[in-house]
Amino acid sequence: xxxxxxxxxxxxxxxxxxxxxxxxxxxxxxxxxxxxxxxxxxxxxxxxxxxxxxxxxxxxxxxxxxxxxxxxxxxxxxxxxxxxxxxxxxxxxxxxxxxxxxxxxxxxxxxxxxxxxxxxxxxxxxxxxxxxxxxxxxxxxxxxxxxxxxxxxxxxxxxxxxxxxxxxxxxxxxxxxxxxxxxxxxxxxxxxxxxxxxxxxxxxxxxxxxxxxxxxxxxxxxxxxxxxxxxxxxxxxxxxxxxxxxxxxxxxxxxxxxxxxxxxxxxxxxxxxxxxxxxxxxxxxxxxxxxxxxxxxxxxxxxxxxxxxxxxxxxxxxxxxxxxxxxxxxxxxxxxxxxxxxxxx
Amino acid sequence: xxxxxxxxxxxxxxxxxxxxxxxxxxxxxxxxxxxxxxxxxxxxxxxxxxxxxxxxxxxxxxxxxxxxxxxxxxxxxxxxxxxxxxxxxxxxxxxxxxxxxxxxxxxxxxxxxxxxxxxxxxxxxxxxxxxxxxxxxxxxxxxxxxxxxxxxxxxxxxxxxxxxxxxxxxxxxxxxxxxxxxxxxxxxxxxxxxxxxxxxxxxxxxxxxxxxxxxxxxxxxxxxxxxxxxxxxxxxxxxxxxxxxxxxxxxxxxxxxxxxxxxxxxxxxxxxxxxxxxxxxxxxxxxxxxxxxxxxxxxxxxxxxxxxxxxxxxxxxxxxxxxxxxxxxxxxxxxxxxxxxxxxx
Numbered sequence: 001x002x003x004x005x006x007x008x009x010x011x012x013x014x015x016x017x018x019x020x021x022x023x024x025x026x027x028x029x030x031x032x033x034x035x036x037x038x039x040x041x042x043x044x045x046x047x048x049x050x051x052x053x054x055x056x057x058x059x060x061x062x063x064x065x066x067x068x069x070x071x072x073x074x075x076x077x078x079x080x081x082x083x084x085x086x087x088x089x090x091x092x093x094x095x096x097x098x099x100x101x102x103x104x105x106x107x108x109x110x111x112x113x114x115x116x117x118x119x120x121x122x123x124x125x126x127x128x129x130x131x132x133x134x135x136x137x138x139x140x141x142x143x144x145x146x147x148x149x150x151x152x153x154x155x156x157x158x159x160x161x162x163x164x165x166x167x168x169x170x171x172x173x174x175x176x177x178x179x180x181x182x183x184x185x186x187x188x189x190x191x192x193x194x195x196x197x198x199x200x201x202x203x204x205x206x207x208x209x210x211x212x213x214x215x216x217x218x219x220x221x222x223x224x225x226x227x228x229x230x231x232x233x234x235x236x237x238x239x240x241x242x243x244x245x246x247x248x249x250x251x252x253x254x255x256x257x258x259x260x261x262x263x264x265x266x267x268x269x270x271x272x273x274x275x276x277x278x279x280x281x282x283x284x285x286x287x288x289x290x291x292x293x294x295x296x297x298x299x300x301x302x303x304x305x306x307x308x309x310x311x312x313x314x315x316x317x318x319x320x321x322x323x324x325x326x327x328x329x330x331x332x333x334x335x336x337x338x339x340x341x342x343x344x345x
Numbered sequence: 346x347x348x349x350x351x352x353x354x355x356x357x358x359x360x361x362x363x364x365x366x367x368x369x370x371x372x373x374x375x376x377x378x379x380x381x382x383x384x385x386x387x388x389x390x391x392x393x394x395x396x397x398x399x400x401x402x403x404x405x406x407x408x409x410x411x412x413x414x415x416x417x418x419x420x421x422x423x424x425x426x427x428x429x430x431x432x433x434x435x436x437x438x439x440x441x442x443x444x445x446x447x448x449x450x451x452x453x454x455x456x457x458x459x460x461x462x463x464x465x466x467x468x469x470x471x472x473x474x475x476x477x478x479x480x481x482x483x484x485x486x487x488x489x490x491x492x493x494x495x496x497x498x499x500x501x502x503x504x505x506x507x508x509x510x511x512x513x514x515x516x517x518x519x520x521x522x523x524x525x526x527x528x529x530x531x532x533x534x535x536x537x538x539x540x541x542x543x544x545x546x547x548x549x550x551x552x553x554x555x556x557x558x559x560x561x562x563x564x565x566x567x568x569x570x571x572x573x574x575x576x577x578x579x580x581x582x583x584x585x586x587x588x589x590x591x592x593x594x595x596x597x598x599x600x601x602x603x604x605x606x607x608x609x610x611x612x613x614x615x616x617x618x619x620x621x622x623x624x625x626x627x628x629x630x631x632x633x634x635x636x637x638x639x640x641x642x643x644x645x646x647x648x649x650x651x652x653x654x655x656x657x658x659x660x661x662x663x664x665x666x667x668x669x670x671x672x673x674x675x676x677x678x679x680x681x682x683x684x685x686x687x688x689x690x
Contacts, residue, residue, distance in 0.1 A: 227615075227618065246621055268614065269614045273591065277631075280629070281630055282627065285620075285624065286622075286625050
């Protein structure tokens with residue numbers, strides 16, 4: 001009998017927010033690695049908002065997960081069999097194994113983890129989310145000393161990277177977060193100059209007033225990772241020549257009509273277009289998977305800062321694959337605190 | 346008795362499209378130039394879509410014209426008195442004199458016209474509109490050989506510059522214009538590879554189909570200068586990593602609710618935001634008056650191309666200041682063919 005692994009498959013396409021019955025815990029045969037392939041025992045897997053988009057059958061920047069297919073995602077683990085010359089049993093690697101205890105990938109699709117850092121960092125602060133924040137802020141946001149930055153989901157792995165890199169470059173940083181606890185973390189742990197609890201405001205107008213008080217010189221960079229009410233609140237506060245990196249938006253992931261990747265934004269498109277024009281704003285979307293050529297540069301710059309404690313990070317670790325769906329639903333509702341990870345071993 | 350000049354003032358703020366009674370032809374004393382100032386007899390004045398925005402009392406990138414104030418605008422004319430050392434009687438200059446036969450400006454606000462070119466070119470192909478097209482295309486659009494460009498109002502002074510510069514850099518160029526005559530001009534005079542009459546299509550969807558046929562490889566640059574139906578048609582056809590310079594939009598100038606500077610665009614903001622994200626689009630607004638530091642470079646590059654006939658231009662010249670309001674209303678409706686100018690002398 002072939003050895004078995006556990007995995008979670010997509011049982012049904014969610015209508016709105018995913019529910020338990022959209023996922024299925026299954027046992028399957030552990031695949032045998034072919035030529036050039038590597039078999040990995042996954043120790044930790046990542047949960048990220050983009051996965052909600054993969055559950056819909058809508059045209060997006062990536063293929064949807066098929067019904068019955070293993071949920072997509074990244075993980076870190078140990079090589080337990082290798083047919084690739086660059087990997088040996090015992091190596092710790094990152095790969096897109098999916099929501100599964102074991103996975104096979106071609107060696108060219110794997111990344112060896114650096115020594116000396118906790119392996120979970122490869123899923124958050126030194127992985128895709130941290131890289132997303134670093135790339136979007138530096139390449140599109142182009143931060144300049146003395147400017148003001150606003151970022152939402154500010155205690156998450158993207159937002160906290162954005163805030164800390166901006167702060168280190170001499171910007172005033174304003175966090176938007178959900179709840180008093182996260183606001184406290186934003187200032188105490190991640191060094192934001194101010195933090196605003198968006199849940200304390202019913203509408204964009206009152207939220208805007210609070211943001212305006214926290215950003216008395218206006219906003220030069222709005223790092224857009226949530227959409228919705230926050231963006232509507234922020235737009236009129238943007239300074240001339242402001243920049244808006246747009247990296248995917250959690251607030252719209254559950255709205256099926258949009259294919260799961262857009263927030264609500266301002267009431268009307270023309271309001272946005274006019275603001276873009278009269279204030280010379282730049283808005284640019286980016287999907288981080290097109291920029292892996294910059295990843296080594298990111299790690300080279302940021303890993304020492306993480307190692308020395310100059311860049312802080314938080315992880316929220318769920319236990320066991322069977323808890324992954326619940327943790328994922330919590331993530332979409334903002335119930336996690338820090339990078340959401342699932343421990344598998 | 347002081348000598349008199351004719352001018353056109355703003356009599357009332359328009360509700361929607363301007364009408365005759367919103368303007369008033371007046372005689373006023375010719376102002377006396379003070380220290381450092383220069384008095385100019387205006388020969389030709391420019392009419393441009395942005396002037397519609399100045400007629401509204403809405404917050405924009407420039408102050409509105411006050412009721413009873415002279416309508417704003419640029420013109421070219423002859424110096425008839427100078428208290429500035431760099432200008433002498435007889436010099437031909439460009440300045441923001443307004444809708445008037447005579448104007449006084451400080452010498453620092455005037456630009457001497459180059460020899461050897463018709464002076465009207467300083468209002469169009471070698472003036473603000475041509476510069477707008479050149480700057481937006483090259484600085485924001487960043488055209489690359491083999492790409493496809495779409496521009497609306499393609500026979501106007503901005504659109505025709507955009508199309509010709511793009512063509513000279515090896516792009517496929519697609520014109521959107523209003524009416525068969527302008528479409529013919531777009532291809533025959535301005536060298537567009539294809540031209541589409543937007544009036545032949547009732548809705549964005551059918552217009553989109555026509556644009557898709559003219560741009561079989563998709564659109565890499567959409568130079569946005571009209572907004573409305575055209576942008577809605579274009580958006581889904583944008584290629585990944587496409588660029589959208591946004592330079593002011595004629596289709597929205599008459600909609601008072603928007604302050605006169607925005608088109609309609611896609612049905613919903615989230616559709617735009619999602620497209621921006623998943624296709625890595627860049628959208629950037631610009632107001633050309635912030636970029637005069639690049640004007641000399643523009644003239645240096647483009648004036649020889651105009652002189653040699655490699656860049657064509659069209660002018661639509663109305664006769665007499667009293668015809669300026671009618672010509673301006675025609676401009677907003679697209680009735681002009683080429684750069685709209687008023688001859689004053």
